[in-house]
Amino acid sequence: MSKRNNNPMLPCWEKPLLLLASGLWVLALLLAGLAPARADALADALNPLPTVAMADMEQAIGKLAQVQDPRVGGVLKALLEARLFYVKESKRVVFADPKDDGFKLTDALTGEALGEVGRFDVKKIPITNALRTVLNSAIAKLELTAPDAKQRLKAVESIIQNPNPEALALLTKQVGQEPDNTVREAIQVALSLADLSGSDKTLRVQAIHALEGNLNQEVRNRLTALQEKTETGDFIEPDSDIRNLAAVALKKIQLKLEMNRLGEMLFFGLSLGAVLVLAAIGLAITFGVMGVINMAHGELMMIGAYTTYVVQLLMPNAIDYSLFVAIPAAFVITALVGIGIERGIIRFLYGRPLETLLATFGLSLVLQQLVRSIFSPLNRSVSTPSWMSGSLEINSALSLTLNRFYIILFSLLVFWGLLMILKKTRLGLEVRAVAQNRAMAKAMGIRTDWVDAMTFGLGSGIAGVAGVALSQLTNVGPNLGQAYIVDSFMVVVFGGVGNLWGTLVGGLTLGVADKILEPYVGTVLAKILMLIFIILFIQKRPRGLFPQKGRAAEG
Amino acid sequence: MSTVRIHDPVTDENDGVASPELDTAHGPILYLEDVTVSFDGFRALNVLSLYIDDGELRCIIGPNGAGKTTMMDVITGKTRPDAGTVFFGQTIDLLKLDEPSIAQAGIGRKFQKPSVFEQLTVFENLELAMHTDKRVWPTLFARLNSTQRDDIEIVMETIGLTAQRQERAGSLSHGQKQWLEIGMLLMQKPKLLLVDEPVAGMTHQETERTAELLLSLAGKHSVVVVEHDMEFVRSIARKVTVLHEGSVLTEGTMDEVQNHPRVIEVYLGD
Amino acid sequence: MGIGNLLARDRVGKTFLTLLALFAVVVSTLNLLVPEASAFHVSTFTVTVAGKYLCYALLALAVDLVWGYCGILSLGHGAFFALGGYAMGMYMMRQIGERGVYGNALLPDFMVFLNWKELPWYWLGFDHFWFASLMVLLVPGLLACLFGWLAFRSRVTGVYLSIITQALTYAFMLAFFRNEMGFGGNNGLTDFKDILGFNLQKDGTRVAIFLLSALFLGLGYITSRFVVESKMGRVVTAVRDAESRTRFIGYKVEHFKLWIFVFSAVLAGIAGALYVPQVGIINPSEFSPLNSLELVIWVAVGGRGTLYGAVLGAILVNYAKTIFTGILPEVWLFALGGLFVAVTLFMPDGLVGVARRLRLGGVR
Structure with a gap:
């Protein structure tokens, strides 16, 4: 939050x-x-309040503020907000919140709920304007010296929203002692804003310079307010120097905001690209290495997503760990399905790519319908583990959602893993050998049919893993695969067949481009433009970004 | 069939097809100058220069990877060189034309691997190759006239496939496919024939007949033959060019070439 | 070359054309002349369904030309079909005039609903039948020409081309779903009233469109047969079997591919234009990639590269679809998917291939 x-x-x-x-x-x-003594100290300070004389009130409050107790802040605030009452009979100090015709009471010391009472059973502990000032500074001091930096930051922010002279005076004192950078910066913003509202021109100019490039919403509001006019058309701010300076500062802030928005777009684009890479990379293996078009690739992703769903059903109390089970499970299941497809259908169709395309498309229809029959045609919801929800805050204008962040990371990890498998393992060597020269590989004793099955299994397994990742971003339903299949083919075509790096660069590029176009032309048109772009792109480079060269490519 | 009757393309100018004017006034019909082709750093052709004279029969030999096939690819437009010039006659810049235009300009090619249209009959294969207007609309409404029919008959007889005229090319034997492809080459009436390993997979008699055919073609046409079979090369060659590592190692008669020390070194290994 | 001459070698084709003519005459007679009470009466609904099948058959013919003969597996032919359909739909939309829900003489209902003030420029002219008919031919033709020129020129072939054609129809689907495109968005064009002044609900009109569908299927068949029997047909087959070889004997392969692709797209457009008045609606789902894939399987089931196989496949598969979706809708996708796998694995030449093998077996 x-x-x-x-x-x-x-x-x-x-x-x-x-x-x-x-x-x-x-x-x-x-x-x-x-430490019963401390609790007693609060009681000692609090209990006299109903009876203390108005003149001694300041002293009483001072005493209360001195008490080292976490409840003190609440009591002081209640006093300031006129919520601190006492029960007429018992003189017990309570928090009172209006309810119907009377009040709902809570014991100020114990926090015990005391039920509801009539309007006349309780009496407010009165304060004056002078006391209000005392309270403000006591509360500010209390909060600003809190041990937790987050609490202090919150206190400073609330001062920025509702400044009062006492708090500001305290801030001036505090700024040198504050150990936390973020809090110190916030204090400086608060002070500069206070200077800006003042009348000393030198201070105001300094304040504007200090506020340049600050992304705090309040800063923007105040600088914008300096540009506004009254109904009669006069500027509210009479000093044109200040106005102009503020305009410049505002422009700088807006530029910075724009940069942040760009950063956010880039991040969204990269995360979409990462999904595309995940979806396309398995395809790049089967298409690039084996020359096989697998139209059921999307459905393998769907199976991976449903695996996540089932794993979460099986371990409802350990959702946080479910993905660590789902990823290997999805890999194994889809890899087995993939090997089944290769052995059962595709191996009979080698050398007939168009027929392979049709047969695997038929298979994708069957798989979709199968899922509809087993899990119902409705979407299933998959939970996000707690460690993946939330966001990473870069500054007050830019925060990155963790799930997207993890998916970028995950997709790079999968990419790297695949690269390593192809580079470092025996299987990888054989796969590359078969891809380059099937006949020669066969002559050298490589069991090409085994390599084919394993390659297809590998590509399919990665589709399953991609499905797990997708389940964290979108709804899990029978159409999940279809939504990505055209896109992932585009990535492979764009990147160049038979080149994993091409798939990586292609996927990320398309993802970013899509997200950059989207705010200007809308989702649908962005997609159409991307498709048109790719059609035009292959005019220039029919073999993609990273084409295979030489005799092997002649085919 | 005892003698080989050759269909004469030079005197058969009744097809009314305009092809680019071929100017061979200065002797050579084909100029390759400083041609370089590289694949991923590997130089398949390395500053190759080669001239083929009008009416000449030239044999090109060389070990594997010498660049023989790449050279043919460059001439026929399949591969674009990184550098160099390729002219057909004095005026036709082959690097500016695509494969069909080069074919229509008068360069015919027979591939190493027999490539005929397997689903079509022998007759249809020859009909397709025939030198005629090959644009879309004329093709849609094309009807064979009697001269064209005769042309096809003559070539079928030349290549000995008259009896198989209605058979699908896919069902022919390897040698017959080779012949059919040579027949298709003849139907194109090219001025320059590029023939890649014409006798691979042929019986002894077939090889002899091929030699006879190629010899009879020379004079009226320029013929470039790439071949591994040295005996065959010796039987037809007048002038032999040896390619090695993408450029010309030496040129001369078969005897000169065979006694050249570098050639012996290249062929026998060092 | 006369038709008789053309069909001399095509015995199956002759039989098919005869059957088609007979079917058209019998169905329309049984609908119009036999009283409804009679057992022999064919309902107008059935006539419309039959007409729909004939349109599918024409579409399948178009796919067979490019796939079966030229080896271009287009997964986007549904787009040409739909564009033809939209062109005809736009004409019929304009014919509604003041009879629409909003009673606007100029603007179709959905435009009034979107609060549009005037007709977009690309709707101009569609109130004339001749203009719409011209567009039925031109729009799919020009699109195929542009797309084919781009794709073939850069020598995109095989599965690459298939994927790109699929992307094409996918892009169209996305675009036509948008209301701002001005083609009725999600709902498409519907609520047609009449065509050339004839009420679309009338039996006579329905039968007339059915007969037209039969006529165009017949004509489409004869023209296609002429094309594939010509020397051009042989060039196109040569391109399918050995594309680069065809280049080396001097044919500009791209031009031939482009020509056959455009011709096929125009046939598909005509099929779409005849289809829309019969089903009474055209919407963006016609552009869906699944539709285009389905029609490829019609051709595969019948047997590609034969023309009559495509017609047979289109009618059989669609008949099966009607039956299945009526009784067991959830089974249909299993059946269709299974069909894809089974046909490619076990009968690569389709039913025609099976029949041929049986006959050869009988001779032996």
Whole structure:
């Protein structure tokens, strides 16, 4: 969850807050058990509040703020927000939240729910404006000195949103002592913004310079506000120097934002490209090495995705580990299916590529219908392990989702693995030998039919693994494979048959290009443009980006 | 069939087909100059220069990988050289033409591996090869006239396949396919014939007849023969060129060539 | 060359044409002249289904020309069929006029719905039948010409070409699904009222279109037979079997491929134009790659490279499809998929090949 979303009304916030609160509560209880003196200190400071005289209130608050207790902040805030009441009878200090005609009470010390009471059973602990100032600075001080850097950052951000002079004064003091870089930067933003709102021109100019290139939303709002006009057409900001400077700073910020957007697009493009590479790389093996078009390749991916679904059904309590089971399982299952296809159909059709295309297409129809019959035609949902959800925040304008990040990583890993298999293993050597000269390989005692089956199994297994990855991005359904088959063929054609590097570069290029086009022309048109591009591309380079050369390519 | 009757393309100019003017006033019909072809760093042809005279019968020999087939590929437009010039006569720049245009300009080629149209009959194979207007519409409405029919009959007799005229080319024996391909070459009425290993897989008699045929063609046509069979080369050769590692090693009569020390070295190994 | 002369060697073709003529006459007579109560009456529904099959047969003929004779496995012929269909659909859309739901004389309903103010330029002229008919020929023809020129010129062949043709029809499908394209988006063109002033719901009109389909199938067959029997047919076969060899004897292979591809696309376009008034709708799903693949299997089942095999396959497979989807819809995809595998593995020459083998076996 990103910090940009700070609306407490959103339900997704409630849960973490409750968790946080209850966590703190448990901590407090523990502390209470370990150090009863401290808990008592809070009670000592809190209990007199209902009876203390207005004149002594400042002192009482000061005493309260001194207490080392995690609950203090909540109490002070409640006091500031006029939620701190006491029960008339018992003088017990409580948090009171309006409910119907009365209040819902919570014990301020223990957090115990005290039920609802009438309007007249409780009384608010009153404060004055002067006290409000004291409270503000006490709360700010409390939060700004919190041991956790995240908490401090939150405190600074809330000051940026709602600045008050006391907090700002504190920030000025704090800025030199703050050990955390992020927090220090945030403090500086807060101070610069405060300077900007001031009247000292030198300070304002300095502030604008300091804020240049800052991506904080509030900074943008304030700089934009400096450009606005009143209804009568006059600028709200009378000083034209400030206005112009602010405009320049804003432009720089916008440029930076644009760069970030580009970065995000690149990331989306790379992740789409990674999916394409995963989908196409198995195809590149069967198509490139064996010259076999496998139209059922997409359906093998579908089987891989369904394997993930089944694995998660079998281990519902260990979703976090399910992928580590699903990946090898999908590889083995689809590889076996692939070997079955090769032995059962394709080997009878070598040298007749068009027939192979038709037969494997028929097979893809059968596999789709089979899945429909077994799992129903509806999409199945596959859960994402917790370690894959969430996002990586680069700055306040750019955050990268973890699942896409992992998929890029995974696809590179698969690519590397495949490369190693082809380069370093005996199987790889034989595969390359058969690809280059089948007759010669046969004459040298290589069992070409075994190599064919293994190659096809390898390509199919990778399709299955790709299916596992896809299950983390899209719905798992009988049509999953079809959606990717045309695209992955395009990647292979674009990259050049028989060259894994071509597939990698081709896939990533197409993915990025697609995502760059998308915001301008829409998804569908982007796709059409890509197809047209590829058709035109093979005019120039009929054998793809990385063509095979020499006698072997003459075929 | 005891004698080989040769269909005479030079005097048969009744097909009314305009092909680019061939100018051989200065002797050679084919000029290859400084031709270089490389595949991934391997130089199949290395600054090769070769001239074929009008009406000449030239044999080209050389060990495997000497660049014989690549040279033919360059002449017929299948492979584009990295450098060099290839002219047919004085005026026709072969590097600017594609394969069909080169064929129509008058260069016929017989491949190493017999390549005939297996699904078509012997007659149809010859009909397709015939020197005529080969554009789309004329082909769609083409009808054989009696002269053309006679031409085909004569060639069928020449190659000894009259009895097999309605047989599919795919069902012919290896030697018959070789002959059919030579027949197709004749039907094209080329001015220059490139013949790649014509007698591979032929019986002794067939080889003799092929030699006879090629000899009778020379004079009116220029013929370039690439062959491994030394006995065959000796039986037909007037002038022999030895290729080695993509360029010309030596040229001369068979005897001169065979006694050339470098040639012996290349063939026998060093 | 007279038709008799042309068909002299094509005995099966002669039989086929005779049967076709007989079928057309009998079906239309039984529909129009035999009273509905009679057991011999053929319902208009059946006539329409038969007409649909004839359109499929013409489409299969087109595929057989490029695949069976020239070796170009086009997985995008559905696109030419659909374009022909859209051209005819646009004409019939304009004929609806004020009878549409919105009563707009100029704009078809879906454009009114999209709040368009005027007819896009590419719809101009489609209120004339002659213009629409011309477009039925020109649009698929020009597309095939452009696409073929690009593809053949760069010597894209074999499976590469197949994949690219599939991408072509896929791109068209995506494009036509877009409302902004102005072809009715998802729903396509439908709710046709009449054609050349004849009410499409009337039996007479239906029978007339059925007869036209039969006529065009017959004509398509004869023209195709003429092409494959000509010397050009032999060149095209030569291209299929040994493309580069054909180049070396002086034929510009690209031109021949392009010509046969365009001719085939035009035939497919005509089939589409006859199909749409009979089924009453044309939508982007006609562009789906699956459709194009299906029609390849019709040809494979019948036997490619024979012309009549394609016709036979189209009718048989579609008849089976009608039966299957009626009784056991979920089995149809199994059956179709199985058919793909079985035909390629066990009968590469299709039913015609099987029949030929049986006859040869009988002679022996």
